[in-house]
Amino acid sequence: MGVLSDDLRHKIMAYIPRYPRKQAVTLPALHLVQDAMRCVPLAAVREIADILDLSPAEVHDTMTFYGFFREEDKPLGRTRLWVCRSLACALRGGDELLEHCSKRLGVPVGCTTDDGKVTLEFAECIGACEGAPAVLVGDTHRMNVTHEVADKLMWDLRSY
């Protein structure tokens, strides 16, 4: 038995016909695994490589290029909260918002709360600059995030 469930394996394999080469399924596979497991363990890297006829090193190389994927020693919490720090947000308090969230959650940027519910990260422009400062909750935008809005959001994320 591997670490990938049958369901995950099938979902990964369903991507194969979309591309002329199996290697192109690397990113979709990494996304599927991280979504389900909150990180991509080394054993999963090996199993993805096996499904895609690659060496584990090739999958690992791609995976680590994107700061997005987490290894098993630092899994994501249930929700990833990204606070934008790029120019349009910084001009409207993005850096201060990030600091506020860090204090309120009691974790440094990049880390996960003790209850495993929220991982705080900074983001570069998330393309929601008309609502600066903006954040992403998972992959969904929240705009015009005042400190009060952020407090409510963090409370909600930690209390379900």
Next chain:
Amino acid sequence: MAVFEPVLLRRLGKPNSQSIETYLNDGGYRALEKAITTMTPDDVVQAVKASGLRGRGGAGFPCGLKWTFLPKNHTGPVYLCVNGDESEPCTFNNRVLIEEDPHQFLEGVILASYATKTWVAYIYLRYEYGQCYRTMEKAIAEAYEKGFLGKNIFGKGYDLDCYLHRGAGAYICGEETGLIESLEGKRAWPRIKPPFPAVEGAFRKPTVVNNIETLACVTHIIDRGVDWFKSMGVPPDPKNPRDVGSYGPKLYNISGHVNKPGTVELPMGITVRDLIDKHGGGVWKDRKAKGAIPGGISMGIMTEAEFDTPLDFDGPGKVGCLGLGTGAVTVFDEETSIADVLHNITRFFAHESCGQCTPCREGTGWLHKMADRIRRGQGRREDLDILAEIGNAIGTMPGTTICGLADGAGWPVKNAIKKFRPEFEALIRDGAGTRSRGLALVGAH
């Protein structure tokens, strides 16, 4: 002048604007039917070429011309990679286009695919656009159901598949060959060109890479005609033999210190001042602007005195900026320290350089370190000259960097030092640093 009626954003805010039914009711897929049933692929290429449409992704390359670079009489496969990475800071017009009207863009994808005889179109979407992803997933499924994608489209024997591909949070995936490498499942290291993608792109096959807004324009060029497209915008500057004109409608993003940030569609060529005052509600808090970035941070920095510059492909270059870029204007007011702006911009590039080329990897890091120490009040006089020197050299020395990121990283730096030097000098002299010390929380990486 007649009041301009938006075209790309005409369905914005209408109920259910995302659904194929409302799109069809509004005349959607009429252009596709016309193209496939009455035009050859080459007719479509020629129409787009004649329209003067230039790429909206930042480089402004003539779209129809790019399509003609595909090898003649190739036997396929050919791929279309749609660049939906939209990661240039302060830019969000692709997001608005997809969220509000996915089929208008998808129709452009199918038209471009038909014109270039593409077999498979991949839409590469940045991960951060989760809502766009779900909206597009639904739109693509609807288009398959109605027979606009799949086999034998309009019964004319043309087959096309279209897939979404999600990025993973790296700016460099927007560079067209970085995008292709990423699509192939590798690290997004831009390729050395030539060969250009038209000759050898995705999976080593001929490939066209186009931006989302570019393709949305294609839909209307086929629907409304070349003359309509050329009726707006800015004709070539007779004094500049390399200018081929800036035609058509353009989406502009406004953000930063304005009262009404947002997206507007206007004929190409509005000035920064009009954009801010007439469409962005003016500078906030009754302040004056100190400057703005004209089209994403890679394009450099304009001073307030340069705000009468028109935002067409040729305009920003006249005041020392790199170009139109993405048409995303971010304003900063007179209370903002230019050192904070520069610090923020250099931090971005230091974080996003892919690290392949030494001048870019090291240069972006040094630029950031110097900008940071100036902001903290620990700058040295010679730092300004070093900043200007790196800003001028990085990305411009032939053969030393592979892609345009380095050029874009240097531009705001050289603009800032040249245009705001006295402010930097005062900061260094006083040694006080800027008011906003920012965070020691996060470094460059």
